[in-house]
Amino acid sequence: MASDLLEAPVAAPAPVRPVRPRKRRLTRYALRFVAVAYVAALVAMPVVVVVWRTIDQGASTFWHAITAPDAVHAYQVTAQVAGLAVLINTVFGVGVAILLARYRFPGRSLLNVLIDVPVSISPIIVGLALVLVFGWTTGWFGPALQNAGIEVIFSTPGMVLATAFVALPLVVREVLPVLEEEGIEQEQAARSLGANAWQRLVRITLPTVKWALAYGVVLSVARALGEFGAVRVVSGDVSGQTQTLTLVVDERAEQFEPGAYQLSVVLIAVSAICIVAISLLRPRGEC
Amino acid sequence: MTVPAARVTAAPARARLGGWSGAGLGVAVLWLSLLVLLPLAAVVATGAGDGWSGFWSAVSNHAALTAIRLTVLSALAVAAINAVLGTLIAWVLVRDSFRGKRIVEAVIDIPFALPTIVAGLVLLTLYGQQSSIGVHWYATNQGVLVALLFVTLPFVVRTVQPVLLALDREAEEAAASLGAEPFTTFRRIVLPAIAPAVASGAALAFGRAMGEYGSVLLISGGLPRTSVASQYVFAQIQNDEYVSAAAVSTVLLLISIVVLAVLGQVHRRAARRG
Numbered sequence: 001m002a003s004d005l006l007e008a009p010v011a012a013p014a015p016v017r018p019v020r021p022r023k024r025r026l027t028r029y030a031l032r033f034v035a036v037a038y039v040a041a042l043v044a045m046p047v048v049v050v051v052w053r054t055i056d057q058g059a060s061t062f063w064h065a066i067t068a069p070d071a072v073h074a075y076q077v078t079a080q081v082a083g084l085a086v087l088i089n090t091v092f093g094v095g096v097a098i099l100l101a102r103y104r105f106p107g108r109s110l111l112n113v114l115i116d117v118p119v120s121i122s123p124i125i126v127g128l129a130l131v132l133v134f135g136w137t138t139g140w141f142g143p144a145l146q147n148a149g150i151e152v153i154f155s156t157p158g159m160v161l162a163t164a165f166v167a168l169p170l171v172v173r174e175v176l177p178v179l180e181e182e183g184i185e186q187e188q189a190a191r192s193l194g195a196n197a198w199q200r201l202v203r204i205t206l207p208t209v210k211w212a213l214a215y216g217v218v219l220s221v222a223r224a225l226g227e228f229g230a231v232r233v234v235s236g237d238v239s240g241q242t243q244t245l246t247l248v249v250d251e252r253a254e255q256f257e258p259g260a261y262q263l264s265v266v267l268i269a270v271s272a273i274c275i276v277a278i279s280l281l282r283p284r285g286e287c
Numbered sequence: 288m289t290v291p292a293a294r295v296t297a298a299p300a301r302a303r304l305g306g307w308s309g310a311g312l313g314v315a316v317l318w319l320s321l322l323v324l325l326p327l328a329a330v331v332a333t334g335a336g337d338g339w340s341g342f343w344s345a346v347s348n349h350a351a352l353t354a355i356r357l358t359v360l361s362a363l364a365v366a367a368i369n370a371v372l373g374t375l376i377a378w379v380l381v382r383d384s385f386r387g388k389r390i391v392e393a394v395i396d397i398p399f400a401l402p403t404i405v406a407g408l409v410l411l412t413l414y415g416q417q418s419s420i421g422v423h424w425y426a427t428n429q430g431v432l433v434a435l436l437f438v439t440l441p442f443v444v445r446t447v448q449p450v451l452l453a454l455d456r457e458a459e460e461a462a463a464s465l466g467a468e469p470f471t472t473f474r475r476i477v478l479p480a481i482a483p484a485v486a487s488g489a490a491l492a493f494g495r496a497m498g499e500y501g502s503v504l505l506i507s508g509g510l511p512r513t514s515v516a517s518q519y520v521f522a523q524i525q526n527d528e529y530v531s532a533a534a535v536s537t538v539l540l541l542i543s544i545v546v547l548a549v550l551g552q553v554h555r556r557a558a559r560r561g
Contacts, residue, residue, distance in 0.1 A: 027469060028383060035379040036391060038372050042437055044394050046409040047401075049419055053412065096315050103308050104301040111316070113551075117323060120543045122498030124517040125536040128524055129326030132333050138529060140329055165322055197307050226402025229500035229517065233524060246404045246501070253408050253505055261412075264405045271400035275393060278400070 065262035093171025127233025174216035345534035373443025403501025426508030443488030483557035
């Protein structure tokens, strides 16, 4: 019957509505109610309650919580780790996107698949995997790293690696489709006019992908700031030393210390900024 | 209709690797190996390091099995629930218009942008011990389920939405004009068109739920019977039981690979049909 319907001529300019409009409207309201209620109960209400409880505890509590020494230290650690990881992933992401879109080489489709592997792996496994390679006593490279005096696990490099791992595909996946859609005419034209590889990258390729790149970077920043599980494993979670903001939130929440709500609100605010940026960048897909 | 044309022009346009691009590929592959491939290989190697019997005893003890079973069952339930409700939400966002739709649209993205530990705290506030609405799901399987539903909400919505937007409505109008009930029209015309998107969204949600940690941590209370697989692995790492942690991780990695393979299959079939 479906194929009959599909092949039916669609000449009727004003479709006959055999279903009573009232029933139709009721269905529409019911669907709308279910959708809004589900989103509200699952996401909106819990967030509002946390923000409300934070406001309820007063401005001075808020200020004390977000300026506590371990919180301030955590801002620095988080900024350093997330900043480095996003920088690395941006360079890697643009490079790999260009390679996948513009060049043919053996293993190209395998590389394309491998890029997506990190998103479907538990952050705890990411942490474990890095510990098993880079840990001084546990890792394959452990003795060599220890001899060289390079501490990766329980230190900033490990946290950067963990964060870069979990956010790996985000930039590639935004930039690659734009590059593939855009074609190479402009780059070929630039090449025939004598532009070298660097000039073509800066003048042609990067301006072409700038909105997609910005979108990918915002996604990466949100992911990097919020990373918890992988960083918890590789950092050792030492208060005042290797704690990022999410680790401080967890410690306060689990030990029933004050401040978890307040620091969560800081992270919620950052997420809100990211969402606004994402929604501003999203419709620009065609640029 | 433009897709095959684009493919024809794009395929021969790819160049051979030159000096710079070759070096770039070398660096990229080296980085990917150091960051992803070698560490994952280390997990599998460590998990299998004590042989089959060591692997088996690590994954078949009561606590490990409980955690794996809870994780798989919850992930399946979450994928199913969000497949249905995610499709419904996508439908409402595309076909309905009402005040505050933009707000709903923005709220959908919150689970993606919110740090998982904050998501966990937020859910604990509403559904935990000090619940404002009298729902006490702290340290229960329902609590785990709610946390997983929260973090996987956007997947199906965001995969189905663009397909619904691009859907030609003429066939639906034709069906309606021939007297088909709205639900029949949906089932016979819309559903077949969006089914691949629903399936791939559900698979993404399943994969995410399988590995979720931060959002579940606080509400599950850390009891053995409400610990998901990631929490079990974390506890093993804390106790320096690396072989056992790696063995359970290997099982989770295998499940992830199967999900990715199924996802690729769905995409390939959809691409062939479209």
